[in-house]
Amino acid sequence: MHHLVTAAVAFLAAFAALLAVLAVCRYLEPVDRGRRRRLEQRLAPIVFLFDHARLADATEPGRRLLARLPGTDLESLLGWLGPRLPNAAATLAALPDRGTVEAEGDRLHLRAEDLGEGMMRLTLSDSLAEGTGVVVDALSQNALEEEVELLRQAVDGAPLLCWREDGAGGIAWANAAYLAEAETRLPGHPAWPVPRLFDLPPDLAALEGGQRQSLGDGAAQRWFMCHARADAEGGGRLVFALPADEAVHAERSLREFVQTLAKTFADLPIGLAVFDRGRNLQLFNPALIDLTGLPTTFLAARPSLYALLDRLREARMVPEPKDYRSWQRQMSTLEAAAASGHHVETWSLPGGRTYRVTGRPHPDGALAFLFEDITSEMSMTRRFRAQLSVGTQVVDTLDEALAVFGSDGQMLLGNEAWRRVWDDDVLPLPERLRAIGGAGGGGPGAQRLAELLAPGAAREGANGAMAATDGTLLAWRILPLPGGQWMLGFTPNPARVQPAAMAGEALRRSTG
Structure with a gap:
C-alpha cells in the first residue's frame, strides 16, 4: 500500500511539472515570435522593384537603405552603388537585351531581372556573408548605426568641401557641402557620377602643404585651400577643401x-x-x-x-x-x-x-x-653761420651800443659797445628801464625813452638824448623791426655838459 501511495505522488508531481513547462512556453511564445520576426526582417534580402526609374516596392532592409539616400528613385540608388559596384550602370543598361544580369563587387552582389512592361527587380546581397545577411547583436548594430549617422551628420554639416577619390581618380563619395557647390556651379548635371570641381595633381606630395584653388570668376569666384590624405582602402585619397576667401582678400x-x-x-x-x-x-x-x-x-x-x-x-x-x-x-x-x-x-x-x-x-x-x-x-647752414658770424663781428666794431629785443621784452642780442655801456646785458626790460631812468637822472630824454619802452606802448621810431652815469651825453634811438621786435641804440658823446644845459639839450633832441 505504501508503494502505491508513493507512485501516485510521483506521478502527480511529474504531471504538475509538465503543466508548468507548457504554461511557461505558451507565455513566452509571443516574445519569441516577435524576436523571430525582427530577426527575419534583418536577414531578409535587399530587394527593390522599380517601374522604369520609379520605386514601386522594396523589402524592409531596402527601404532602410533608401531612407539614407537623397531620393528613392533609381538614379539615387545608382549613385550609392557607383563607388561599391563601378559597373552597375553598365550592367543595368544590358538588362533589356539579356533579361537577367549580375554584377559583382568587393562585397556586394547585384542581380537584376527584367519583369516586362518596364518593371525591374534588383536584389542586393553581401557576397562575404553566409546566407542573406550577417547576424549581429542588436545593441551592437544599433550602436554602429547611431555612430554612422552621427558621423554622416558631422561631415555633411562641416563648413568645408570633402570628397573621396578612388584609385582611378573618380569621385566615389562627397559630402553635402560639395554636392551643394556642384549643384550651384553645374546646374542640371546628374547627381551621378559626381562631377569634379577641382583640378588637383595626382601626387599627394604636391598637396602636402595645401594648394590654393578657385571656383568660378568675377563676383561668384570662391577660393579654397585643398589638402589630401591617403585612403588605405582602394588606393584612393580623401580631399578637403577649406574656404580661403577671407585669406585671399586679405x-x-x-x-x-x-x-x-x-x-x-x-x-x-x-x-x-x-x-x-x-x-x-x-x-x-x-x-x-x-x-x-x-x-x-x-x-x-x-x-x-x-x-x-x-x-x-x-x-x-x-x-x-x-x-x-x-x-x-x-x-x-x-x-x-x-x-x-x-x-x-x-x-x-x-x-x-x-x-x-x-x-x-x-x-x-x-x-x-x-x-x-x-x-x-x-652747406646752407654753414654759409648762414658764416654770414651771421661776419655780421656779428661787423656790429661789434660799431661805436653805437645796439641791442635787439623781442616782442616779449627779452633782449635777444647786443653788440660789444652795448656791453661796454651796460655792464649787465641780461637784465629784463623793466630792470633795464629803471637802470636807464636812474642813469638819466629823470631828465626829459630819459622820461621820453621810458614812455616808449613801457609795456604795451607803441614803439614807433624815435630818438633823443639822455645823460649817462659818468655825465656824458648819450644819444638814443628806437627802430621797429619785423615780427614785433625792435632795436635800441645808444651813441655816447664824450662832451660833458652842465645839468641845466644837458637837460635843455635832451629836451630839444627829444622834442625836435
Whole structure:
C-alpha cells in the first residue's frame, strides 16, 4: 500500500511539472515570435522593384537603405552603388537585351531581372556573408548605426568641401557641402557620377602643404585651400577643401597696399630700407639706389642689414672708421638705438657729402632706415653761420651800443659797445628801464625813452638824448623791426655838459 501511495505522488508531481513547462512556453511564445520576426526582417534580402526609374516596392532592409539616400528613385540608388559596384550602370543598361544580369563587387552582389512592361527587380546581397545577411547583436548594430549617422551628420554639416577619390581618380563619395557647390556651379548635371570641381595633381606630395584653388570668376569666384590624405582602402585619397576667401582678400588688400606704398616711396627723394625681424631687407625705393650707389640686383636679393652696411662701407658711403671692430660696434649701436626708438645720426662721408640716417622701429620687430642727403642743407647752414658770424663781428666794431629785443621784452642780442655801456646785458626790460631812468637822472630824454619802452606802448621810431652815469651825453634811438621786435641804440658823446644845459639839450633832441 505504501508503494502505491508513493507512485501516485510521483506521478502527480511529474504531471504538475509538465503543466508548468507548457504554461511557461505558451507565455513566452509571443516574445519569441516577435524576436523571430525582427530577426527575419534583418536577414531578409535587399530587394527593390522599380517601374522604369520609379520605386514601386522594396523589402524592409531596402527601404532602410533608401531612407539614407537623397531620393528613392533609381538614379539615387545608382549613385550609392557607383563607388561599391563601378559597373552597375553598365550592367543595368544590358538588362533589356539579356533579361537577367549580375554584377559583382568587393562585397556586394547585384542581380537584376527584367519583369516586362518596364518593371525591374534588383536584389542586393553581401557576397562575404553566409546566407542573406550577417547576424549581429542588436545593441551592437544599433550602436554602429547611431555612430554612422552621427558621423554622416558631422561631415555633411562641416563648413568645408570633402570628397573621396578612388584609385582611378573618380569621385566615389562627397559630402553635402560639395554636392551643394556642384549643384550651384553645374546646374542640371546628374547627381551621378559626381562631377569634379577641382583640378588637383595626382601626387599627394604636391598637396602636402595645401594648394590654393578657385571656383568660378568675377563676383561668384570662391577660393579654397585643398589638402589630401591617403585612403588605405582602394588606393584612393580623401580631399578637403577649406574656404580661403577671407585669406585671399586679405592678401590681395595687403598686396595692393604695399604696391601703393611702393609707388609713393618711389617718388620720395629720401632713401628707404625696411628690414624684417630677421634683419633681412624687405622693401626699398629707387632713391636708396641713387643715394648709396648699390646695385639693384644686390638689393633685390634681400641682403641682411649687416651685409648692406658692409657694402656701404666698401663703397665709402659710411663715416670712415678707425678700424673694422670699432665700425662694427658703431653699427651695432645704430641698430640697437633704432630698434628701441627713434634714432637719428648724421654721417659725414669722405667725399664731402652729408647724410642724415634715421632709424625707426616697426611692429613685429621690423626696422626702417631713412637715408637723406642733407649736403645742401648743411652747406646752407654753414654759409648762414658764416654770414651771421661776419655780421656779428661787423656790429661789434660799431661805436653805437645796439641791442635787439623781442616782442616779449627779452633782449635777444647786443653788440660789444652795448656791453661796454651796460655792464649787465641780461637784465629784463623793466630792470633795464629803471637802470636807464636812474642813469638819466629823470631828465626829459630819459622820461621820453621810458614812455616808449613801457609795456604795451607803441614803439614807433624815435630818438633823443639822455645823460649817462659818468655825465656824458648819450644819444638814443628806437627802430621797429619785423615780427614785433625792435632795436635800441645808444651813441655816447664824450662832451660833458652842465645839468641845466644837458637837460635843455635832451629836451630839444627829444622834442625836435
